[in-house]
Amino acid sequence: MRSHDPIIAIATAPGRGGIGIVRISGNSLQPLLARLFSMELKARHAHYLPFEDNEGKVIDAGIALYFPGPNSYTGEDVLELQGHGGPAVLRRLLAHCLQTGRDLGLRHAEPGEFTQRAFLNERLDLAQAEAVADLIDASSEAAARSAMASLSGDFSNRINALAERIIRLRMLVEATLDFPEEEIDFLEKYQAREGLAAIRHDVQALCAQARQGMILRDGLHVVLAGQPNVGKSSLLNALAGDDIAIVTPIAGTTRDKVIQQIHIEGVPLHIVDTAGLRETEDAVESIGIARTWGEIEKADLIAHLHDARLPNDALDSAITGRLPARTPILQVFNKIDLLEDAARAQLLSSAAESIGISAKTGEGLDVLRARLLAIAGWNPGAESPWLARARHLDALTNTESHLQAADEHASRNDQVLDLFAEELRLAHEQLSAITGQFTSDDLLGEIFSSFCIGK
Numbered sequence: 053m054r055s056h057d058p059i060i061a062i063a064t065a066p067g068r069g070g071i072g073i074v075r076i077s078g079n080s081l082q083p084l085l086a087r088l089f090s091m092e093l094k095a096r097h098a099h100y101l102p103f104e105d106n107e108g109k110v111i112d113a114g115i116a117l118y119f120p121g122p123n124s125y126t127g128e129d130v131l132e133l134q135g136h137g138g139p140a141v142l143r144r145l146l147a148h149c150l151q152t153g154r155d156l157g158l159r160h161a162e163p164g165e166f167t168q169r170a171f172l173n174e175r176l177d178l179a180q181a182e183a184v185a186d187l188i189d190a191s192s193e194a195a196a197r198s199a200m201a202s203l204s205g206d207f208s209n210r211i212n213a214l215a216e217r218i219i220r221l222r223m224l225v226e227a228t229l230d231f232p233e234e235e236i237d238f239l240e241k242y243q244a245r246e247g248l249a250a251i252r253h254d255v256q257a258l259c260a261q262a263r264q265g266m267i268l269r270d271g272l273h274v275v276l277a278g279q280p281n282v283g284k285s286s287l288l289n290a291l292a293g294d295d296i297a298i299v300t301p302i303a304g305t306t307r308d309k310v311i312q313q314i315h316i317e318g319v320p321l322h323i324v325d326t327a328g329l330r331e332t333e334d335a336v337e338s339i340g341i342a343r344t345w346g347e348i349e350k351a352d353l354i355a356h357l358h359d360a361r362l363p364n365d366a367l368d369s370a371i372t373g374r375l376p377a378r379t380p381i382l383q384v385f386n387k388i389d390l391l392e393d394a395a396r397a398q399l400l401s402s403a404a405e406s407i408g409i410s411a412k413t414g415e416g417l418d419v420l421r422a423r424l425l426a427i428a429g430w431n432p433g434a435e436s437p438w439l440a441r442a443r444h445l446d447a448l449t450n451t452e453s454h455l456q457a458a459d460e461h462a463s464r465n466d467q468v469l470d471l472f473a474e475e476l477r478l479a480h481e482q483l484s485a486i487t488g489q490f491t492s493d494d495l496l497g498e499i500f501s502s503f504c505i506g507k
């Protein structure tokens with residue numbers, strides 16, 4: 053998988069921009085530099101230069117920056133051509149470099165390949181490399197803050213510190229294994245179970261933080277479902293604070309799903325407005341309704357909307373009966389502005405899994421937002437120091453189960469020390485996968501291929 057070809061890409065976003073950057077990375081860019089420029093580039097010095105094509109025609113006048121390896125982003129030699137940020141000029145610049153460097157092996161970079169090289173050259177560990185992509189993809193400032201914390205190594209440092217503690221315990225155990233006569237009292241002598249308990253405590257705390265970090269990174273899909281006319285599209289618009297979905301008094305208005313991303317306390321929620329559920333002869337509406345059921349299947353959370361004036365509607369019971377049992381469901385009674393005071397008060401103080409709102413007046417929406425976050429597992433006010441991925445949470449969960457298994461071996465009277473040692477080894481391996489000590493090429497390919505081109 054390791055490739056040493058020099059690579060090139062446009063590093064800035066496609067489209068127009070104040071400045072655009074073409075970036076090249078390779079083990080030795082000197083021969084290419086000699087062809088591209090008539091003068092020698094000083095290391096890490098901004099040279100204002102004309103970028104000329106092979107006939108001496110000026111493609112752009114920009115800034116050339118040369119970072120000799122290993123002191124660069126990738127750890128290799130890096131050249132940046134910072135030009136004017138127009139798509140045509142950057143494409144010309146890219147084509148000119150590719151042509152000039154083709155026989156030196158210069159080729160277009162794969163997505164994430166610059167950062168992959170930074171990882172392989174140990175400029176970043178795997179969690180930090182992932183944080184680069186998460187920082188770019190962050191959809192809220194809270195998410196960006198957490199991604200930056202991961203990028204600067206806060207998460208990795210916690211993982212490494214825990215790994216160190218497991219290593220120390222492993223060294224003790226493995227040293228003892230060489231002297232079987234000491235095995236008997238090893239656990240007491242070194243207070244191994246107490247040490248293990250302290251490590252597990254911290255792994256569990258990291259798991260909880262990783263869960264928060266995952267919510268912050270990935271958000272969740274909230275599907276608004278219910279009979280026609282109950283106010284699903286009105287609720288989407290109210291949550292988004294914008295007139296996005298069509299609202300009319302005609303039942304069966306929404307046909308295509310409408311998705312809008314909103315943020316609550318920085319947590320991204322993907323709100324999906326759907327076609328109202330009912331029996332219909334209309335061919336178009338039927339397709340819409342089939343899609344609603346498709347969205348319901350994929351939902352992380354379903355908000356089942358009712359007309360608050362019809363709280364015990366038989367058709368709503370039928371819908372409830374068809375909703376997937378594995379998905380959390382919030383019963384939302386809309387249009388409480390149309391209720392008598394007493395009925396409204398009763399709904400507003402009702403049980404946790406149902407809630408009264410008015411998409412029209414906004415009443416109850418704050419409670420609804422808080423409820424959505426709570427069901428998502430978001431802990432308001434709890435700090436979420438890093439963004440986390442499912443991969444990280446899996447690894448932490450697996451670490452904890454191996455540590456638990458180790459403890460079970462230790463608690464038994466026969467005290468099989470080599471099984472204890474083996475579980476510690478497996479726990480250590482799981483933990484280190486987060487920062488990339490033990491990783492398969494497949495995993496690396498999967499991680500880096502989701503990056504944008506030029507990163």
Ligand SMILES: Nc1nc2c(c(=O)[nH]1)N(C=O)[C@@H](CNc1ccc(C(=O)N[C@@H](CCC(=O)O)C(=O)O)cc1)CN2
Pocket residue numbers: 073119122123124125132
């Ligand atoms: N123009 C430009 N801006 C950029 C990047 C870039 O590659 N080019 N970055 C990336 O995509 C990010 C910054 N990341 C970088 C990380 C390390 C080095 C670097 O040259 N490191 C050397 C020298 C450090 C120093 O001067 O103290 C090193 O670590 O040895 C450069 C950029 C964001 N902004």
Ligand SMILES: Nc1nc2c(ncn2[C@@H]2O[C@H](COP(=O)(O)OP(=O)(O)OP(=O)(O)O)[C@@H](O)[C@H]2O)c(=O)[nH]1
Pocket residue numbers: 279280281282283284285286287298299300301302303304305306307326327328329386387388389390409410411412413
């Ligand atoms: N008084 C009152 N009217 C509402 C409220 N929410 C929605 N409405 C009205 O109810 C009607 C239907 O609203 P929509 O948001 O289009 O309902 P829907 O559930 O999306 O309907 P379909 O797309 O047909 O499934 C519109 O006339 C809205 O103005 C509310 O909270 N109070």
Ligand SMILES: [Mg+2]
Pocket residue numbers: 284285286297298299305306325326327328
């Ligand atoms: Mg609608």
